[in-house]
Amino acid sequence: MISDHILLTLQVLPILPTLAATNLRQRISAFIHERTYQAPPDGHVKNVIVIGGSFGGYQAVKRLTKTLPTGYRVVLVEKNSHLNYVFAFPRFIVVKGHEQNAFIPYSGISKGALEGIFHHIQDTAMEVTERFVELKSGARLEYEYLVIATGSSSKLPSKVSSTESKYAQQELRGMQDKIRQAGRIAIVGGGAVGVQLVSDIKDFYPEKEVTLIHSRAQLLHSFGPRLRDLITETLTGMGVTLRLNARPDLSSETNTLKFWNGDEEMYDLIIPCTGQQPNSNIISTVSPASISKETSHILVKPTLQVMDDRYPYIFAFGDVAATGGPRMGRAAMFQADIVVDNIQQLIAGSRNLCVYKPKFWFEGAIKLTLGKNRVALYIQQENGQEILVDSNLGHEDGDVKSQWAFFGADAEELETRKI
Structure with missing residues (x-):
């Protein structure tokens, strides 16, 4: 009988060339992009807004900083000060001494990003209109394209309620004390x-x-x-x-x-x-028909555009959307690539959009x-x-060290947090 280690190897090997080719294509595109993109003057920029900076949102923003043409920039709207590495929460509400490392700085996004292409706003998006995102602070952001990656809501041990790393860590420590x-x-x-x-x-x-x-x-x-x-x-x-x-x-x-x-x-x-409850209410005013009455997920087309034909420039993916794929961080990152590629196509005036086809065995x-x-x-x-x-x-x-490296955060800060 073939061992599971061998079966795993045989299963993964065939997709490695495809993944390598995709990575090479993206690197070449980023190399060209660095030499052609010009920072737009103030007041003459079109926003591609991504709401939500967890795993899928992070991937979408990171890719957009490497692909958007001159005249565009990506704006990340995220309520949390740090990326919450929620996969570690069950462990870190039991074991003391590591909880600070479950909150990864967003510095990895701006690292290497060209001047003018990226803007990060820590705020809560309250409502979406046809061309604006209304923020809790009262600010109003105009967008050309919108990406909704708001995920889902729940309580500890899955999610924290605090938006600042300092207080989120206190939540984990509070649960540690209760368990002890x-x-x-x-x-x-x-x-x-x-x-x-x-x-x-x-x-x-x-x-x-x-x-x-x-x-x-x-x-x-x-x-x-x-x-x-x-x-x-x-x-x-x-x-x-x-x-x-x-x-x-x-x-x-x-x-x-x-x-x-x-x-x-x-x-x-x-x-x-x-x-867990999908954070889909954000589009309930502009497109209530795009929210499933049964599950509250945002209904999307295979292109990950919202189902409402009036808004081909609004995308949704990850746990908040009915994508047909697994509800996993890995799946959301693959979906992010589809969204980014389709935004590129729309900007270029093409209707030849990519379709998301889940690879359940890998993404799940x-x-x-x-x-x-x-x-x-x-x-x-x-x-x-x-x-x-x-x-x-x-x-x-x-x-968790490998995750800090994956998200491009400063390893020196990781070591400093342990002191």
């Missing part, structure tokens, strides 16, 4: 966040009584049986109590969970890990931490075959 002080803990929600959080708590605090509650019969129900079985075996082996097919009432502010079957359980700490691959050092990499191929690589090569800090 609690003896009996319930995690509600058996998705990726819930699974990682419960395994970290139990591994770092083996003496605690930890329960994972999930409304379905299977944890990580949207993935294949091999990953689900590994998760179940790992958690039960650690001593985590699993309560499946259970849906407690989370509306109470007490430490008692009431279940549909009438059961009641009291815990020292209850942490919900359920549900998942890497899960299962305690201090254990890491599981899972891919489900299009024919249904599963690849699962399980190792003990994880690090306490979640390999």
